[in-house]
Amino acid sequence: MSKLLLDYGSGGKASHRLIKDIFVKHLSNPYLDKLDDAAFLDNIKAPLAMSTDSYTVDPIIFPGGDIGSLAVHGTVNDVAMLGAKPRFLSCGFILEEGLEIELLERIVSSMAQAAKHAEVFIVTGDTKVVPKGAVDKIFINTTGIGEVLVNPAPAGNRAKVGDIIIVSGTIGDHGLTILSKQKGISFDTEIKSDSAALNLIIEKLLKEIPEIHVLRDPTRGGLATTLNEIAKQSNVECFIEEDFIPIREEVKGGCSFLGLDPLYLANEGKFIVILPEKYQDKVLDILREDPLTQEARVIGLVKDEHPGKVVLKTGLGGQRLLDMLEGEQLPRIC
Amino acid sequence: MSKLLLDYGSGGKASHRLIKDIFVKHLSNPYLDKLDDAAFLDNIKAPLAMSTDSYTVDPIIFPGGDIGSLAVHGTVNDVAMLGAKPRFLSCGFILEEGLEIELLERIVSSMAQAAKHAEVFIVTGDTKVVPKGAVDKIFINTTGIGEVLVNPAPAGNRAKVGDIIIVSGTIGDHGLTILSKQKGISFDTEIKSDSAALNLIIEKLLKEIPEIHVLRDPTRGGLATTLNEIAKQSNVECFIEEDFIPIREEVKGGCSFLGLDPLYLANEGKFIVILPEKYQDKVLDILREDPLTQEARVIGLVKDEHPGKVVLKTGLGGQRLLDMLEGEQLPRIC
Numbered sequence: 324m325s326k327l328l329l330d331y332g333s334g335g336k337a338s339h340r341l342i343k344d345i346f347v348k349h350l351s352n353p354y355l356d357k358l359d360d361a362a363f364l365d366n367i368k369a370p371l372a373m374s375t376d377s378y379t380v381d382p383i384i385f386p387g388g389d390i391g392s393l394a395v396h397g398t399v400n401d402v403a404m405l406g407a408k409p410r411f412l413s414c415g416f417i418l419e420e421g422l423e424i425e426l427l428e429r430i431v432s433s434m435a436q437a438a439k440h441a442e443v444f445i446v447t448g449d450t451k452v453v454p455k456g457a458v459d460k461i462f463i464n465t466t467g468i469g470e471v472l473v474n475p476a477p478a479g480n481r482a483k484v485g486d487i488i489i490v491s492g493t494i495g496d497h498g499l500t501i502l503s504k505q506k507g508i509s510f511d512t513e514i515k516s517d518s519a520a521l522n523l524i525i526e527k528l529l530k531e532i533p534e535i536h537v538l539r540d541p542t543r544g545g546l547a548t549t550l551n552e553i554a555k556q557s558n559v560e561c562f563i564e565e566d567f568i569p570i571r572e573e574v575k576g577g578c579s580f581l582g583l584d585p586l587y588l589a590n591e592g593k594f595i596v597i598l599p600e601k602y603q604d605k606v607l608d609i610l611r612e613d614p615l616t617q618e619a620r621v622i623g624l625v626k627d628e629h630p631g632k633v634v635l636k637t638g639l640g641g642q643r644l645l646d647m648l649e650g651e652q653l654p655r656i657c
Numbered sequence: 658m659s660k661l662l663l664d665y666g667s668g669g670k671a672s673h674r675l676i677k678d679i680f681v682k683h684l685s686n687p688y689l690d691k692l693d694d695a696a697f698l699d700n701i702k703a704p705l706a707m708s709t710d711s712y713t714v715d716p717i718i719f720p721g722g723d724i725g726s727l728a729v730h731g732t733v734n735d736v737a738m739l740g741a742k743p744r745f746l747s748c749g750f751i752l753e754e755g756l757e758i759e760l761l762e763r764i765v766s767s768m769a770q771a772a773k774h775a776e777v778f779i780v781t782g783d784t785k786v787v788p789k790g791a792v793d794k795i796f797i798n799t800t801g802i803g804e805v806l807v808n809p810a811p812a813g814n815r816a817k818v819g820d821i822i823i824v825s826g827t828i829g830d831h832g833l834t835i836l837s838k839q840k841g842i843s844f845d846t847e848i849k850s851d852s853a854a855l856n857l858i859i860e861k862l863l864k865e866i867p868e869i870h871v872l873r874d875p876t877r878g879g880l881a882t883t884l885n886e887i888a889k890q891s892n893v894e895c896f897i898e899e900d901f902i903p904i905r906e907e908v909k910g911g912c913s914f915l916g917l918d919p920l921y922l923a924n925e926g927k928f929i930v931i932l933p934e935k936y937q938d939k940v941l942d943i944l945r946e947d948p949l950t951q952e953a954r955v956i957g958l959v960k961d962e963h964p965g966k967v968v969l970k971t972g973l974g975g976q977r978l979l980d981m982l983e984g985e986q987l988p989r990i991c
Contacts, residue, residue: 330983332877333877333878333982334876334877334878334882334923334982335877335878335882335921335981335982335983336980336981336982336983337983338877338878339886339981357812357813357814358813358886358890359738359739359812359813360708360734360735360738360739360873360874361706361707361708361735361736361738361739361741361801361803362706362707362708362739363704363705363706363739363805363810363812364703364704364705364706364707365703365704365705366703367703367705368703369698369699369700369701369702369703370697370698370699371697371698371699371701371802372695372696372697372698373695373696373698373745373747373780373781373802374694374695374696374747374781375747375748375749375781375782375783375798375800376749376783377749377750377751377783377785377798379751379785379787379791379792381791400694401694401695402695404693404694404695405693405694405695405696405697407695411707413707413708413709413800414709415709415710415711415798415800416711417711417713417751417796446707447707447708447709448709449709449710449711449798451711451713451989453713453793453989454989456790456793457713457715457792457793457989458713458791458792458793458796459787459790459791459792462751462792462796464709464711464749464783464798464800466709466747466749466798466800467695468705468707468802469695471697476697478691478693478697479691479692479693480691539694540694542668543666543667543668543669543672544667544668544669544672548668548669552673552692556692587669589668646670647669647670647673648667648668648669648670649664649669649670649671655785655787655788655791
């Protein structure tokens with residue numbers, strides 16, 4: 324099997340072959356194919372949303388996805404969370420000398436499929452090959468830009484007292500999948516990552532309900548950390564009920580076995596919506612029509628009692644403060 | 658000295674402290690400070706140029722710059738080469754567990770200075786911390802967007818027979834600096850990287866001469882490789898004269914000592930301009946007024962004899978084909 328040499332990152336002939344044989348082959352589109360230093364993007368209108376993420380997930384292929392699809396989904400979702408329609412992505416590869424070219428091609432092909440499905444173009448890229456040992460196999464950065472669809476845009480500081488808090492589906496799936504793979508543990512029922520592009524359902528939602536206050540995807544740090552960020556940014560209390568939070572039985576079981584709290588596990592295909600209560604039926608109707616969000620649930624509401632805090636009503640009826648993640652549950656989860 | 662722990666990349670409390678104490682402290686601006694998943698950019702107009710680059714340079718601090726300033730200059734320059742005014746950058750850090758926080762702060766502060774000098778804002782970012790050994794110290798991705806200033810935009814496929822080829826200053830400085838540091842060699846006269854933001858001089862140039870056909874910065878692969886790309890994209894011959902190419906004496910000496918060809922060495926603060934001959938005096942007048950480009954020279958012209966090729970007239974009067982870089986002279990040069 325053919326392996327990646329340092330030459331492939333030189334900017335010279337080998338680089339050009341790699342670009343042609345792998346990147347352009349799979350990602351081809353009128354913007355990328357020009358191969359200038361920068362992509363020329365004509366039909367896009369401000370206000371824009373711009374977001375970046377570097378992906379270092381280990382393992383690079385996991386149940387439900389791989390580093391390539393994750394790199395597209397993650398950035399597409401971050402752009403969408405500003406109430407925007409993602410349009411264009413850049414991608415930067417850092418590759419380890421000796422990487423199997425077949426594996427690289429599999430990852431790039433997976434990015435291409437994810438981009439097609441999310442209706443975005445990968446328009447410009449960069450490839451560095453570093454000596455063996457200077458990076459672990461493959462890291463990918465993607466940066467996305469999109470058109471903001473509503474004014475004002477949803478933002479972390481717009482949660483209002485009385486708003487309801489909705490989560491679009493089950494939580495903890497991605498985090499537990501990666502962790503169990505890292506630890507070499509398998510469960511009876513295979514769990515898999517929820518990695519998915521959320522932009523199309525977000526676009527539908529904003530079209531019907533432009534008055535959404537907050538959209539946020541609970542990735543690193545999980546639901547608990549993301550709600551803490553929102554509570555702080557908006558200076559409100561996020562009050563949620565444990566029994567309302569959708570979690571798969573197998574994720575509950577796995578977390579219990581490994582001593583993990585699913586509220587702190589990363590998700591890669593879920594989002595939080597905070598909006599006025601009057602839209603409750605409408606938003607749930609829209610979400611439940613889409614397979615990606617059919618398990619959406621109201622999990623709580625925005626209060627003014629403990630500004631900057633997240634309060635959890637437990638299954639037993641007690642209440643406790645739910646803090647941000649302190650310390651690292653899990654490195655290289657995305 | 659305090660060191661980076663995996664916690665700092667968790668998305669939790671430690672991440673938030675790192676973002677506040679280092680990134681926001683140095684890079685603060687109204688776009689970044691909102692700390693949403695994506696930055697909201699209102700005053701920017703299409704057509705846009707978008708470019709991305711990952712920086713893995715080794716050593717991370719070198720004469721004339723560091724990985725932080727290089728990451729700003731490199732992407733700002735790539736956006737500018739499409740005839741655009743760079744406006745906004747994202748930055749993604751991949752950091753090795755155990756990295757000295759003081760060193761990280763030095764790099765971030767250097768990025769802040771470079772961004773200020775280039776009149777761009779770093780508007781959104783991402784930080785991953787990976788376990789010791791999974792990355793060599795620090796890699797940075799920057800992605801930039803800017804407004805294209807002229808129509809049609811300069812592009813690699815627009816070189817026309819009869820155009821002149823100009824290089825904005827001496828070549829080989831960056832590549833030789835990095836290589837000599839990697840090999841632990843020092844020269845009598847210290848050479849240093851030419852790393853610099855070229856966007857302000859490019860903007861000035863385009864204002865006076867909108868009819869520039871090609872702008873390109875000869876980074877990886879050097880002048881020879883970049884001219885080969887242009888020759889292929891435009892299906893023309895690039896004919897250049899060795900004696901006209903500005904190269905510092907100390908770079909010539911270092912290259913001769915190390916058996917390197919300066920025409921293939923990376924530059925990080927130089928550009929190639931290709932435009933109609935009638936603008937020769939005007940373009941040189943503008944370039945020579947700016948300290949960054951005062952050694953600009955016409956080095957050749959665009960011909961139709963050998964389409965897709967670069968022909969070098971040597972100092973001895975002979976002519977030879979100058980091919981693209983084949984193989985790797987130098988890994989981790991940017």
